[in-house]
Amino acid sequence: MFLHRQELQHKVKPSKPDAVYARKLQEVLGGQYGEISVAMQYAFQAWNMHIPGKYRDMVFGIGAEEFGHVEMLATMIAQLLEKAPLGITSDAVQSDPTVAAVVGGTDIQHAIVAGAGARPVDSMGNPWQGSYITASGNLMADFHANANAEMQGRVQAVRLYHMTDDHGVRDLLKFLIARDTMHQNQWLAAIEDLKESGVESLPVPSNFPQSQEDTDVSYQYINFSDGGQAGDGRWASGPSIDGKGEFSYVAEPPAGVPMPPPTHPDSRFYGT
Amino acid sequence: MFLHRQELQHKVKPSKPDAVYARKLQEVLGGQYGEISVAMQYAFQAWNMHIPGKYRDMVFGIGAEEFGHVEMLATMIAQLLEKAPLGITSDAVQSDPTVAAVVGGTDIQHAIVAGAGARPVDSMGNPWQGSYITASGNLMADFHANANAEMQGRVQAVRLYHMTDDHGVRDLLKFLIARDTMHQNQWLAAIEDLKESGVESLPVPSNFPQSQEDTDVSYQYINFSDGGQAGDGRWASGPSIDGKGEFSYVAEPPAGVPMPPPTHPDSRFYGT
Amino acid sequence: MFLHRQELQHKVKPSKPDAVYARKLQEVLGGQYGEISVAMQYAFQAWNMHIPGKYRDMVFGIGAEEFGHVEMLATMIAQLLEKAPLGITSDAVQSDPTVAAVVGGTDIQHAIVAGAGARPVDSMGNPWQGSYITASGNLMADFHANANAEMQGRVQAVRLYHMTDDHGVRDLLKFLIARDTMHQNQWLAAIEDLKESGVESLPVPSNFPQSQEDTDVSYQYINFSDGGQAGDGRWASGPSIDGKGEFSYVAEPPAGVPMPPPTHPDSRFYGT
Amino acid sequence: MFLHRQELQHKVKPSKPDAVYARKLQEVLGGQYGEISVAMQYAFQAWNMHIPGKYRDMVFGIGAEEFGHVEMLATMIAQLLEKAPLGITSDAVQSDPTVAAVVGGTDIQHAIVAGAGARPVDSMGNPWQGSYITASGNLMADFHANANAEMQGRVQAVRLYHMTDDHGVRDLLKFLIARDTMHQNQWLAAIEDLKESGVESLPVPSNFPQSQEDTDVSYQYINFSDGGQAGDGRWASGPSIDGKGEFSYVAEPPAGVPMPPPTHPDSRFYGT
Amino acid sequence: MFLHRQELQHKVKPSKPDAVYARKLQEVLGGQYGEISVAMQYAFQAWNMHIPGKYRDMVFGIGAEEFGHVEMLATMIAQLLEKAPLGITSDAVQSDPTVAAVVGGTDIQHAIVAGAGARPVDSMGNPWQGSYITASGNLMADFHANANAEMQGRVQAVRLYHMTDDHGVRDLLKFLIARDTMHQNQWLAAIEDLKESGVESLPVPSNFPQSQEDTDVSYQYINFSDGGQAGDGRWASGPSIDGKGEFSYVAEPPAGVPMPPPTHPDSRFYGT
Amino acid sequence: MFLHRQELQHKVKPSKPDAVYARKLQEVLGGQYGEISVAMQYAFQAWNMHIPGKYRDMVFGIGAEEFGHVEMLATMIAQLLEKAPLGITSDAVQSDPTVAAVVGGTDIQHAIVAGAGARPVDSMGNPWQGSYITASGNLMADFHANANAEMQGRVQAVRLYHMTDDHGVRDLLKFLIARDTMHQNQWLAAIEDLKESGVESLPVPSNFPQSQEDTDVSYQYINFSDGGQAGDGRWASGPSIDGKGEFSYVAEPPAGVPMPPPTHPDSRFYGT
Numbered sequence A, B, C, D, E, F: 001m002f003l004h005r006q007e008l009q010h011k012v013k014p015s016k017p018d019a020v021y022a023r024k025l026q027e028v029l030g031g032q033y034g035e036i037s038v039a040m041q042y043a044f045q046a047w048n049m050h051i052p053g054k055y056r057d058m059v060f061g062i063g064a065e066e067f068g069h070v071e072m073l074a075t076m077i078a079q080l081l082e083k084a085p086l087g088i089t090s091d092a093v094q095s096d097p098t099v100a101a102v103v104g105g106t107d108i109q110h111a112i113v114a115g116a117g118a119r120p121v122d123s124m125g126n127p128w129q130g131s132y133i134t135a136s137g138n139l140m141a142d143f144h145a146n147a148n149a150e151m152q153g154r155v156q157a158v159r160l161y162h163m164t165d166d167h168g169v170r171d172l173l174k175f176l177i178a179r180d181t182m183h184q185n186q187w188l189a190a191i192e193d194l195k196e197s198g199v200e201s202l203p204v205p206s207n208f209p210q211s212q213e214d215t216d217v218s219y220q221y222i223n224f225s226d227g228g229q230a231g232d233g234r235w236a237s238g239p240s241i242d243g244k245g246e247f248s249y250v251a252e253p254p255a256g257v258p259m260p261p262p263t264h265p266d267s268r269f270y271g272t
């Protein structure tokens, strides 16, 4: 059950209107790694989780925070759009190239569809979609997905930070970037916790008996390109990260096996 | 430049036709975490990479292997479909409920669109899409994306392993699962390598000065749900994973700030 | 700001597993008119709203309830999947056509991708997407969108009600259907309220001066098909609903105007 | 059966080229609430309709008109693009910032893909899709969908009206806006007609026995946010719109029920 | 302008209900190469055409026919669904595996969303989308797109023909297959006509001066795989089809050029 | 099996940065007819092919080349972005309208998401998707799809050629355009080869007995629009292209048949 409180976690007040920047902010609202993605990802992980207790409480706890981040960004976008020129003709687009340039770089649906409001899309106007999220039921895999999401999100947020001088916008970004710092750390800590508590280990899923896999290629780096330096990395020699094997380096793909003969399905499919 | 060799990395020969299973295999061919995704993800990461040398050589090296994995799965799917009933009326669907059940669970486009061939879709028929992949230009973030992809992929592959008794299919899965073991380890090793070589560290991106973020909330777990046990985790106390802070636990969200007043855009947007 | 409480608005406990029905329930979770749609739609309408007070409080109030409906359905789906056969070979699919039939009708990603968990998709596996929602900034238009959404949603819920005999599932549907009854009434009441309070009237948007439109066709039904009975409806004669015109019936489209001559763009587009 | 006549319902002749505006017009051609949407929506409703006579004749009659609206907008877009700079280098983009600004705001596929022609996309380049439309088989629900579509469409059209001074474009918009006026009224009138003729009533679907729903919550406004004014609306007290209940106001969500324990699916899904 | 006539080009009356087959028919209604695709493709080509006269009249002429094909298939699908079991519990799914198998293979949205009506989707439930169609403004290119569409469509239709014994359904397919025969021939004839009339020739676009391209590779087959027989084809020796060159066969890709050094963008993108 | 070589087929070095042009180039990388499409299309056709030998060897041979074209374009895009202004505030956007105009026309995700790298999307930011490709199992149909793809691709490439004066970019385009010339010719030659070798003929699929289709309409042009000149084309009289019939011209659609009565599905779908 979700309850809404008409407050924000942090102040949301831009210094001035900026419709082009409003469009850019859509990326971290409705993009692949935007706040809708993490909110929905954590929600589905919590709903599908098989273990009660600290992990589940934590995932619920952070998930609800992220819905509030969506709200702050939507509010900021609406504020950035409020007084900005959005193509109404008396904005003097025709006569002033600077204004025209600004309007040309806006999200056109901000004006036509939303009447100067936020939208559930990314910075190029692609609608948010359910296929952005990950909830496999395996916490080790999913917490890596989450760590990645917070890393990508923080990378995007700091890029956005450098794309504006607006103190109000930067003030919000400073807050969100700090939360991304925490959330990166949080998922990496949760991964450590999973390992320490024995809930899951590597390789994921760890319960599948490795005797069932082709163990002769389980720790081989095989080089399918012609670069010569891939053998210098941590992944090409020494003990594997999961502690269950030894990395080796194979400079060229071994001879393969012949392809099976082409198929001949029922003639009523009219293949040739 | 890519060169093709008419060989496969591993034998692809099912014991018997199975159109329903062919559909299931589409998930690891054309799904969110299927082989097309990793092949394309590694390719774009390599093309966008800023550092020559071992990382780039390695990403090119594994990327080309993954295109070969796509090929093996496509070949397997075509073989599974070759002699399977796919709805041609003389398949006797009408009179035999078992056959009808099988056909009901197939990918209908395998028959109508591809004439018993593989398709660039997942197990529910959703076309593969570019938004599945991640290539940010930041290797630490992207290698976490890659580790996650190989974990999700291995989880799916072992689930599929338990959904068939076909020795030929299992033989291929054993190989692919082993490569997933390597590739999980490989990306986690590459993360270690990045840290050791000083290319990147945590939080990602590490060069952004943390003095610019709201450091008072950089290491706080804030509990937006009412579960009581989130404070027991590794993420709620002790040193942070990035070594730059100390985790703390905040049992309830602090009082927020008031929402800004609603916006009043230009009247010619005819909002109400 | 959203806060989560680890309680549900209503009991969620199926009598028995049913993976096929779990798939069907996805429609009202992640479909065009599912609970994610109304939750997100009301959230964006609230964030974009221009008027403080009763409308905004109400939209926030109902929006948060809908996120809880998403949660109840996700929970129900996970429960329906918990002990259901999902294609693991020892489920005896091969030998029992009834089991095979059940598995054939499931959402395959429930098993392979989510490990018997709920997913952000509809009953045919299409991911939820942002383009399902509507938030124009004009409350009269949007409240009609909302009334429609609750009507479509209730129609789907009652259809689903007849597709199961499970008392636990029906118990949840009875609750959700009742809330749909309220929410239909709520939006229709809000439309009345908007009219009575003078915030907006018909045609939407009412502030645009009708003198600017081609008033000679503003209240004409023009018959572009050859059915003879469209003139018998309320829309073909008598006062218009907005009270600003008189309906008339035009039995055949009047003669049109010639198409403009085809365009001849720059030759370097190499059109023919 | 559809017949085409090489005439337009209204004149389509812009005063001057304007590629940026051509892009904006794509919204009402190929957007969520563009003319393709209403044309296809009414067509599918007619094909799926269960009652012969005035409703079906009317839906067919308006549906065919909408295909002609698609045609007028496509024609207008091609005309606006005909002589407009679209990025050909001799357009002097490099030296004239005004020209560059204009080209920067165009739909790039208008030039590269369509050679200065119209496209089946919205103003941000998203392809039109079947999931925009609604045809449930229940006329009361669907006519509300239609009223909403015409309201959203008219809101967008009047916004577009203010984004150009071109007399030829405005001339077409005046016509389309007037038709939207009619079509809004038409669907609202059809809703009245349905009620009067007893075909359907509220809540939709009205034949489902309300005794089967949880009637104790059928007319309650429950406040899941902390705004204090939602109780002041028409939806919080007095008779419900469907005439079957009495609205009441519940200031806070009642205590919920405990979530069921987390699920434990088959271990071969390798959840954690 | 489009006018609708309440008649069908051909009889649409199945012998018996068949919901699984109704789903299959969706492929040629709303799939990549279904009737919506050709109807919309021809419409956009006509609207964007630069030449008045026979080509444009022909494209308008066939386009309108295709909208009628959409209508016939939608009508057929609704008829196939009318009396078919679609999951209502008294359909006795639980007790009869044959019925269960049938329902398991249906389009679930046919029942839940459309109330036993047709939908704008393909056989796997993917919504039709604007990106299926092609209208480049170059008739030679587009007529090849059209020939391909009619070929793919006819291949799918004859596959569907073999998937049913229903005389009524086959009766309609015989008609549609014959029209596909004509339409294949029509586009191939139109290609001949374009060449004969000098409107366009090969390679497309023919007006681009070939002196501007790297003519040394304009007619070389370069073999990037290791198969040995590609040199035996018509494409590897002899005069080229456009009559402007001579095919040659290059058995192995020539040495390439080095990749440029990796890029180093602005440090504020925080690449690694 | 695919092997990667760290070389390019042709030099990739722009004379200067140009982020707007980088966005335009995305069309031929990740658009409907971009290099990803042909690479994946040829790969799937090869994997699904039923005939060993020259056709299969050729399709594998060209497919691998196309993956290298993807690589060259991705590399070019990254180079064009390397030093281009992308919205970092010190780019002086605010004070220089020319710079602002340039940034306004860029792909915003190039900066925020990819850190000045290439992306798997088209020029309007739509992700590449599997539904762009065609692989039916029928070579005659598919080779027409391929010819069309290379024609559309060459049309787009020459349009792009005229949108830049950059010698380095044009140098690459000259090469790609020449390869498109070859590939157009190659598929048309392969079509001839198929006919000559008797593998397939017209109409596609040729093995379906035409006696099963409604031969009375197999070669009729039926005019569903009111243009008068469609009868003047090659498609309206004389022998058909497949040599199996005689074209005829039908000036007006013959009288159709009545629509069947509307359906009345189970009342529990609550249609009206």
Ligand SMILES: [Ca+2]
Pocket (backbone or CB within 6 Å): A035, A038, A066, A069, A176, A179, A180
């Ligand atoms: Ca966040």
Ligand SMILES: [Ca+2]
Pocket (backbone or CB within 6 Å): B035, B038, B066, B069, B179, B180
């Ligand atoms: Ca792999």
Ligand SMILES: [Ca+2]
Pocket (backbone or CB within 6 Å): C035, C038, C066, C069, C179, C180
């Ligand atoms: Ca609800």
Ligand SMILES: [Ca+2]
Pocket (backbone or CB within 6 Å): D035, D038, D066, D069, D176, D179, D180
């Ligand atoms: Ca209209």
Ligand SMILES: [Ca+2]
Pocket (backbone or CB within 6 Å): E035, E038, E066, E069, E176, E179, E180
């Ligand atoms: Ca057709």
Ligand SMILES: [Ca+2]
Pocket (backbone or CB within 6 Å): F035, F038, F066, F069, F176, F179, F180
């Ligand atoms: Ca190419």
